[in-house]
Amino acid sequence: MMGSELGSEQKQMIYTVEHCDACDINNKRAFQKGDYVIKKSGKCPKCGAEMVIMSIYAEALKR
Numbered sequence: 001m002m003g004s005e006l007g008s009e010q011k012q013m014i015y016t017v018e019h020c021d022a023c024d025i026n027n028k029r030a031f032q033k034g035d036y037v038i039k040k041s042g043k044c045p046k047c048g049a050e051m052v053i054m055s056i057y058a059e060a061l062k063r
């Protein structure tokens with residue numbers, strides 16, 4: 001399990017992955033406050049259907 005490591009300030013970027021069921025596409029974007037999985041997160045740029053957040057994850061940034 002991941003513990004909280006105080007003192008190691010590794011920068012990380014949080015991403016949100018949205019999914020459009022109609023187009024079967026995923027759209028990765030920067031996480032925004034209030035995002036959570038299965039939340040409706042706006043319209044698909046292609047077909048205008050509502051996209052749903054599939055996953056949220058963090059990626060470590062390398063210097």
Ligand SMILES: [Zn+2]
Pocket residue numbers: 020021022023024044045046047048049
């Ligand atoms: Zn779509």
